[in-house]
Amino acid sequence: MIRFEEVGKRYPDGTVAVAGLSFEVGEGELVTLVGPSGCGKTTTMMMVNRLIEPTSGRILVDGEDIASVDPVRLRRRIGYVIQQVGLFPHRTVLDNTATVPALLGWKKARARARARELLDLVGLDPEVYGPRYPAQLSGGQRQRVGVARALAADPPVLLMDEPFGAVDPVVREQLQEEFLRMQSAVRKTVLLVTHDIEEAVRLGDRIAVYGEGRIEQYDTPGAVLGTPANDYVASFVGADRGLKRLSVTAIEPSDLEQPPVARLDESAARAADRLREEGGRWAVVLDSDGDLHGWIGIDEAARAGEGSRVADLAHRMGAWLPVGAPLKQAFSVMLQHDAGWVAVLDGARFLGVLTPVKLHEALRRSVDAEARGVAREDVRFDSVAEA
Ligand SMILES: Nc1ncnc2c1ncn2[C@@H]1O[C@H](COP(=O)(O)OP(=O)(O)OP(=O)(O)O)[C@@H](O)[C@H]1O
Structure with missing residues (x-):
């Protein structure tokens, strides 16, 4: 133009x-x-x-x-x-x-x-x-x-x-x-x-x-x-x-991890057994449409009585981000909520969670080093010592 x-x-x-x-x-x-x-x-x-x-x-x-x-x-x-x-x-x-x-x-x-x-x-x-x-x-x-x-x-x-x-x-x-x-x-x-x-x-x-x-x-x-x-x-x-x-740098779906997931209408005890096998301590709770509802602690779910459903125990999610939001916002949410991850949504649909490790990887992706013929290890990051 x-x-x-x-x-x-x-x-x-x-x-x-x-x-x-x-x-x-x-x-x-x-x-x-x-x-x-x-x-x-x-x-x-x-x-x-x-x-x-x-x-x-x-x-x-x-x-x-x-x-x-x-x-x-x-x-x-x-x-x-x-x-x-x-x-x-x-x-x-x-x-x-x-x-x-x-x-x-x-x-x-x-x-x-x-x-x-x-x-x-x-x-x-x-x-x-x-x-x-x-x-x-x-x-x-x-x-x-x-x-x-x-x-x-x-x-x-x-x-x-x-x-x-x-x-x-x-x-x-x-x-x-x-x-x-x-x-x-x-x-x-x-x-x-x-x-x-x-x-x-x-x-x-x-x-x-x-x-x-x-x-x-x-x-x-x-x-x-x-x-x-x-x-x-x-x-x-x-x-x-x-x-x-x-x-x-915007959050992309490929930056996300898939955490353990529990469904709202599941029995809490059964969800706890399954999630233990997956090795997690908490799970994201989704409704039947795959929309984010909240999260649940696995120990808490295991302690619940036979009749309890995940829906009875799930906590509301304190914060989440839309896909495409800047990494800075994700970092800020993690700090503010003292959390090791933050949920990322597309509309109401849950896409995955961003973790500090993934955030770091996303920063590396953002420089698009390979496309520029620069080896990834040659991308210079400001270290604490330099700052
Ligand atoms: N009419 C002029 N005659 C001679 N030199 C000029 C004239 N107008 C601008 N310059 C010179 O040209 C250079 C570039 O000026 P320009 O105004 O494009 O810079 P700039 O990057 O926009 O600066 P600033 O951020 O201070 O506005 C400067 O050295 C300036 O002094």
Whole structure:
């Protein structure tokens, strides 16, 4: 969708902001550009909507060399969100949001209806916030309006320059979450600039890690954290990259162990005999549909009278996770409940349990080492001694 071919930018004073950039952003993909101040991220992004012209190479959007596209026409296809949101102070939030459709000549009623829809999408009630002026909003709300305005004309491409930079960390996290939810619905092709590695790995399908004026690594968050391409990337992503990787690695069914299982309608004593033979001390209790009900201790089941059923003794499960949840959440649940395992469900259906050993294996899987031709034993993990 967006393709950089050997793109370079030298400013008139001789500063080389970027050189030899070649990478591609797929349709519907969210790519974060991350790196220290002055490394060329903003220059890269502003070349896409031709606010800055490259001095070498070319950029294609949807297969078309943008050098030959009228900049105004190009920008209609590209939403742009910046940190200093740049809302018009004397216009209402609704009119600010409707700016681009109005410029495109939409009828007023249609533009406003669209603006209302977009405000709703970014979590602002249009009845409440639409009539307000930008000064009557919090920083986080202004950022949301900035995103709504950029999306109003439904452009396939979105450029975002530190869009959540001007708000405090709590609001920032909230905006990131909302944005991810929205992106999973609208699936824009997004280039997002940030200097914050946490934000980059949290939001990006892929990350471009910038050194000075060039990309040092372009890969998925898991791969950048798991197999940094060089020492520069390793130090940029930080010594705690192992921990960060917990946040970007999802639980997969193949990560799970199958524990002993008891059925709700079984006799407790009979279940205890069977489970003892399997060598367990506890079992997961499922109903007849295979849905999770809870758990049962085997000694407790053995002590129960003849007439007792598993259903009479089963404990409710304190916590479980949906498959696809990040490993970090699993780890957090294990710590919080002082548990050696956590149940994983697909909807209500029980899939298995994640244990610390399996969690560790899943982290190794996440670096996808074999696919990259890296021997598993060569994947560097941050050890306690290194940290
Ligand atoms: N108009 C200009 N003339 C000369 N040099 C410029 C100009 N604009 C940017 N630069 C230089 O180009 C380099 C890249 O700047 P750019 O704004 O792309 O970096 P960045 O990674 O976005 O930085 P930041 O995170 O601080 O915004 C910097 O050294 C900057 O000083």
